[in-house]
Amino acid sequence: MKIAVAMSGGVDSSVVAGLMARAGHEVIGITLQLYDSSPTTARKGACCAGQDIYDAKRVADRLGIAHYVVDAEARFRGSVISAFADAYAAGETPVPCIACNQHLKFGDLLDMARDFGAEAMATGHYVQRLEGPGGAELHQAVDANRDQSWFLFATTQAQLEFCRFPLGAYASKTEVRAVAAEMGLAVAEKSDSQDICFVPSGSYAGIVANFRPDAMAPGDVVAEDGRILGQHQGIARYTIGQAKRLPDAAAHMVVKKIEPGTRRIVVGPRGTQSREIRLRDVNWLVEPGELRAAAKLRARDSLHPARIMPDGTGAILTLDEPALAAPGQAAVFYSGTRILGGGFII
Amino acid sequence: MTLYLDANATEPLRPAARAAMLAAMDTLGNPSSIHASGRAARKLLEAARETVAAHCHARPADIIFCAGATEANALAIHALGRDRPILIGATEHESIRPTGAEILPVRPDGTLAAATLDAALARYPGALVCLMAANNETGVLHDIETAAKSCAIHGALLHVDAVQAVGRCPRDWLAMGAASFSLSGHKFGGPMGAGALVVSQGIEIEALVKGGGQEQGRRGGTPPLPAIAGLAAALGEPYESDKILSCRDDIEAFCIGLGAVIPGAGAARLPNTVCLILPGIRAETQLIALDMAGIAVSAGSACSSGKLAASPVLAAMGFGTLSGQAIRVSLPWNVSRGAVEQFTMAYAAMVKRALRSPAHSA
Numbered sequence: 001m002k003i004a005v006a007m008s009g010g011v012d013s014s015v016v017a018g019l020m021a022r023a024g025h026e027v028i029g030i031t032l033q034l035y036d037s038s039p040t041t042a043r044k045g046a047c048c049a050g051q052d053i054y055d056a057k058r059v060a061d062r063l064g065i066a067h068y069v070v071d072a073e074a075r076f077r078g079s080v081i082s083a084f085a086d087a088y089a090a091g092e093t094p095v096p097c098i099a100c101n102q103h104l105k106f107g108d109l110l111d112m113a114r115d116f117g118a119e120a121m122a123t124g125h126y127v128q129r130l131e132g133p134g135g136a137e138l139h140q141a142v143d144a145n146r147d148q149s150w151f152l153f154a155t156t157q158a159q160l161e162f163c164r165f166p167l168g169a170y171a172s173k174t175e176v177r178a179v180a181a182e183m184g185l186a187v188a189e190k191s192d193s194q195d196i197c198f199v200p201s202g203s204y205a206g207i208v209a210n211f212r213p214d215a216m217a218p219g220d221v222v223a224e225d226g227r228i229l230g231q232h233q234g235i236a237r238y239t240i241g242q243a244k245r246l247p248d249a250a251a252h253m254v255v256k257k258i259e260p261g262t263r264r265i266v267v268g269p270r271g272t273q274s275r276e277i278r279l280r281d282v283n284w285l286v287e288p289g290e291l292r293a294a295a296k297l298r299a300r301d302s303l304h305p306a307r308i309m310p311d312g313t314g315a316i317l318t319l320d321e322p323a324l325a326a327p328g329q330a331a332v333f334y335s336g337t338r339i340l341g342g343g344f345i346i
Numbered sequence: 347m348t349l350y351l352d353a354n355a356t357e358p359l360r361p362a363a364r365a366a367m368l369a370a371m372d373t374l375g376n377p378s379s380i381h382a383s384g385r386a387a388r389k390l391l392e393a394a395r396e397t398v399a400a401h402c403h404a405r406p407a408d409i410i411f412c413a414g415a416t417e418a419n420a421l422a423i424h425a426l427g428r429d430r431p432i433l434i435g436a437t438e439h440e441s442i443r444p445t446g447a448e449i450l451p452v453r454p455d456g457t458l459a460a461a462t463l464d465a466a467l468a469r470y471p472g473a474l475v476c477l478m479a480a481n482n483e484t485g486v487l488h489d490i491e492t493a494a495k496s497c498a499i500h501g502a503l504l505h506v507d508a509v510q511a512v513g514r515c516p517r518d519w520l521a522m523g524a525a526s527f528s529l530s531g532h533k534f535g536g537p538m539g540a541g542a543l544v545v546s547q548g549i550e551i552e553a554l555v556k557g558g559g560q561e562q563g564r565r566g567g568t569p570p571l572p573a574i575a576g577l578a579a580a581l582g583e584p585y586e587s588d589k590i591l592s593c594r595d596d597i598e599a600f601c602i603g604l605g606a607v608i609p610g611a612g613a614a615r616l617p618n619t620v621c622l623i624l625p626g627i628r629a630e631t632q633l634i635a636l637d638m639a640g641i642a643v644s645a646g647s648a649c650s651s652g653k654l655a656a657s658p659v660l661a662a663m664g665f666g667t668l669s670g671q672a673i674r675v676s677l678p679w680n681v682s683r684g685a686v687e688q689f690t691m692a693y694a695a696m697v698k699r700a701l702r703s704p705a706h707s708a
Contacts, residue, residue, distance in 0.1 A: 116638065
């Protein structure tokens, strides 16, 4: 069949393109150009810089498949980078990779693939799409260390039906690299992409300051009773539960609340955590309804048994044991390896 | 089999050009050398220059061979634009966009109003004006004769980027009053790698690259003899303008029936070029769909990464977001009637699929 492959120029998506071509499909490789890649902004460990586009093209040449570069700069700037800065300015801790998957990869790119006549779209994500009695199901990757299911919770059922994730079945990245080497792909030894692709050297303060200077303006660090304990240099530098960058008077305390209106960071003792968590923009991969599941509240988090109640377009999550929940992060519902849905923490 | 409809990117090689190149490749010698081999090479080079001069209504001494039109345009701006303000049309090619140039807005049909140029020249007398004879994306022709007259009145110089027009609708631009014009071999069936700046008698050109003083000190570097021989041979080949125009008209009529919009439809245009806007469908999607159907067209201006950006030409004509929803069909010199049917079938299939996609149902 005609299958579009989202190619970043990295080893994972290159192998996916190779696997699809090897299986006899007509493969159409697409690379989204997410930002201008002049030599000064290119950096190691980031996806879709100029070198990555070149690498993707060379992989496509090697595999003998079509390849196109699609301009997604304006969309990426609006739906991902500027939304990222806005979320920090609103006192949240955003996950830009989820926004990118939701709006660009499984949004615009998937729509485009349908429009030009592809019958499916494959990506290099480490998740599994398994056929169930009610249609396609989203499951964790076999390699738990690589699993990216938390980042893909917002994929809708219709999108999931159209998608393929061949790497979810691989036991380790080593195996994937071996396949790349066997296919003769020059990217077999390329280093993994890290962190947030558009944030150079892991410091997002500059990006936020650029889009939302208000989020980097100084303000008070206060105790829960309102006493001023010191100053901070911008609410965007804080996330719920954080103990770093607090004034000496707040030693041994953690951030409890971020108030964008007053630019106050409220701190308190560790330990007091919430049981009831409200979620917005919930995506259901099962029939919406009350259910028991295990919730994951951060990318690298253990599973928290919980009861989930739909609430309009959102949901209310009641944890069996209290846990730390940061607004802007995702709460994803698991039953075994299967993802049942998820939403953004308010 | 690919159906190649991207002639404005590069025309298929003319058999006569290929033959001339093969012969030139077997000619040993550097045209600058004194010995017999050098003289043989020089003879070939000067014969090519005379052929080009005859077709361009210029003297052989006024033909400066170079690598292509990007270089020819840069040379013109460097030599003629020195100490002069530079005025350029809003739809010019990237190779004619020097920093600090004054941009002349175009009308919605892509043409330049005489009054716009006159007003600019009144403010910048003695300017260098750069205008393209034919636009690469829409095929729209500028009225070079009128522009040249305005330039003469205001003591300005006119450089014409004639890349898309040479071979397709050649004019005697020098007689009209242009100081210079540029051409590129591969845009009329010659090879890539050779072009020329053609200058009016008495126009002095100072080299960009001095090197060994070739081309009468106006362009250094050993001339690429095979490419120049191919360029000259291609220039003399016949162009079946009427046949090509009738193919293009049929494609236009069909696509309009499916909802396409044609920028510059009312203006005088090249016979082989049509820009088709399909409202609501991204240019990339159209291009990929047609490529998958084995049809080569282009869209906007592709940068070196291959990324497509919305067309600055259409944006300058006021098409707004539609500028990112257009493809360019440019028929090659050897197009056959069968191409019309093959293209229109693929276009219809693409329109049908795109319009029933869930992304467009809202």
